[in-house]
Amino acid sequence: MREASRRRAREEARRRARREHGIVKNVTHWINGTAVAGAGRTADIFDPARGEVAGRVRLASAAEVDAAVAAAAAAHPGWRDTSLVKRSQVLFRFRELVHAHRDELAALISAEHGKVHSDALGEVARGLEVVEFACGVPHLLKGGFSEGVSTRVDSYSIRQPLGVVAGITPFNFPAMVPMWMFPVAIACGNTFVLKPSERDPSASLLLARLWTEAGLPDGVFNVVQGDKEAVDRLLEHPDVKAVSFVGSTPVARHVYETGTAAGKRVQALGGAKNHMLVLPDADLDLVADSAVSAGFGSAGERCMAISVVLAVDPVGDELVEKIVSRVGKLTVGPGDDPRSEMGPLVTAAHRDKVASYLEVGVAEGAELVVDGRLTPVLGGGAAAETPGFWLGPTVLDRVPPGSRVHTEEIFGPVLAVVRVSSYEEGLALINGGEYGNGTAIFTNDGGAARRFQNEVEAGMVGINVPIPVPTAFYSFGGWKASLFGDTHVHGTEGVHFYTRGKVVTSRWLDPSHGGVNLGFPTSA
Structure with a gap:
């Protein structure tokens, strides 16, 4: 009876997922807090277990990518200036919503990717670990402070967000790999544009809706469905400051070389054997x-x-x-x-x-x-x-x-x-x-x-562990042709990837200051 009840619950979750999140209709973009149908090209979404077309996904043009980046750029100043405590509160609410909708997410993943329901649930759970890590990111954004580095002079370091950042993610983990990226980026004060795989795109839209329900301001998280045209536009767009990518080695190399040539910070995780x-x-x-x-x-x-x-x-x-x-x-x-x-x-x-x-x-x-x-x-x-x-x-x-x-x-x-x-x-x-x-x-x-x-x-x-995937507070990434770039994804390296350091040296004068001195400043 218990197994039959669980099976009925899974079947109902899958039907609800089909009905509400685009498996039997066109899968759209998510720009500035709302679903955007887009226009132009589409691609088939398959049910791999049956070999049938189960829906269609819109493929973003450069103009639609530009609209998503513009929304993210407009939202960035407000989100950057939102207090760390308020950002964390949104992250906590998002975590609870993803946990509550985990069966629905797993049903979407299973329907479009093909992996079994238990495996899809495991994917969601591992993604949630990174969300939970990001909830505590204020601790990792703390800088250092040194009093009296020179006479009445103090120095301290701070880490600040980059601005608009993007994630380009693969078909094999349509929920987990995006959640390796955007929770950390958003917690650090950035705004995010996600380009998921066009083969199994529906999970990304459910995650976008849950962000909105959690109270994330419009434009902070955006989704553009698409293929190479969308990827190349993100890589060349002047307002995108960093790109995180997971996929095959040839594409990872292209993403890294193209993105860095355009002046972006890039981490590109490639293939494996x-x-x-x-x-x-x-x-x-x-x-x-x-x-x-x-x-x-x-x-x-x-x-x-x-x-x-x-x-x-x-x-x-x-x-x-x-x-x-x-x-x-x-x-x-x-x-x-x-x-x-x-x-x-x-x-x-x-x-x-x-x-x-x-x-x-x-x-x-x-x-x-x-x-x-x-x-x-x-x-x-x-x-x-x-x-x-x-x-x-x-x-x-x-x-x-x-x-x-x-x-x-x-x-x-x-x-x-x-x-x-x-x-x-x-x-x-x-x-x-x-x-x-x-x-x-x-x-x-x-x-x-x-x-x-x-x-x-x-x-x-x-x-004696066959799949040594690090927990969220460590960072994921390989060596040699498995990684292009200097930092791994999530964990403390993820925080560093989505922020940049700044050192401030300050002096507050008192009435006893000594006036003009043209000598070279020293620590004496």
């Missing part, structure tokens, strides 16, 4: 559970997914057997079915691209031990024959080091097992790769773990 190094002393049951969870959650469409397992001899055979056993028990199906553990991929084109790596891997010498095209789908047949964008969990064993399956970002449910002879060989493969986003080691040897965290070239490291 995350490895899990398994030492012979590791608990292989824990490793197998972790590899399956981290490799196939959200259909592998995570920049922190584990896509390569480096099995140090002699554990490879036993580990692969345990992984295959667990994969065979996974249930693949629509995100709104509570029995589903993994949903579809986001589009047909992306599914086809990911599936193409199965043949690539075999051609390169790998063994296809689990073929996701044959995975049964709830309510259908094999994945390759079921309407929708389906590909089940796939395992390739004995993947040759340096092959395409080993080195290229696949961004789907394909787990590659590479056999290595030693810790040193595994570490060299990780450090020799293009990316440096996240990595993990599984071992019961504390000395080996400590050595790994010191020697590995990646921004986020897990020790």
Whole structure:
């Protein structure tokens, strides 16, 4: 009875989401506190589980981007001068509203992205962690003060907002990644323009409505739906002072180079190829559970997914057997079915691209031990024959080091097992790769773990933890081609990204001042 009640609640949340937030109608922009239909081009929004068009989204022209930036620019002086206490009060109200609407948000995410409802709820929860962090941002905006740096002279530092800032976010986390950005930016006194992915845009509009309900002044938070035209206009717009981006490495490089050439502050998080190094002393049951969870959650469409397992001899055979056993028990199906553990991929084109790596891997010498095209789908047949964008969990064993399956970002449910002879060989493969986003080691040897965290070239490291995504008060970001720019997202680095420092040196004269002195000022 309890499960049936929960399922009815989820179905009602999804129907309400469809009815109110644009899944079966045109998804619009949100400019200056109201929905704006826009004009011109549109794009299809798909239901990935069924392969059907579920709605249409407006694609912003340069003029509509300009309108959103103008609204943000007009709102900035008032929001900048709003007290820290009042800003925090709005953040607290927004946090409560997002929490109250979490099922509705999850339903929107599941319907347009395809991830299962529990995974979508987890995404909302992780985004809320950053909102909660931003509620306490006044503490991080405190400056320093030094009395008497010179005779009757004091110095102190302050941090001030940049102005209008923008976020360009990916399809795989349509609520969480935007919430990595805009709560911190807004708490710091900036105004924000969000350009979400056009593949799953509806969550952004619900978040905009919740901001308004929380009491955020019109124009402080704006949403422009769109594609490359909207992105390029944000990057070149003279009133946008900073851009935060999460996406693929080629686009991240373009965003960084274009934005910085236009004089903007840019943080651009790119792609990943995350490895899990398994030492012979590791608990292989824990490793197998972790590899399956981290490799196939959200259909592998995570920049922190584990896509390569480096099995140090002699554990490879036993580990692969345990992984295959667990994969065979996974249930693949629509995100709104509570029995589903993994949903579809986001589009047909992306599914086809990911599936193409199965043949690539075999051609390169790998063994296809689990073929996701044959995975049964709830309510259908094999994945390759079921309407929708389906590909089940796939395992390739004995993947040759340096092959395409080993080195290229696949961004789907394909787990590659590479056999290595030693810790040193595994570490060299990780450090020799293009990316440096996240990595993990599984071992019961504390000395080996400590050595790994010191020697590995990646921004986020897990020790017996497969997906080492930092909590909100730390910052998220990688090394090498996984990050362009100097700062990571959210946490204290996020606060620094959305503010700039100013040092004030002051002297209040008294009647005993000594008059004109043309000598060079010193601290004497």
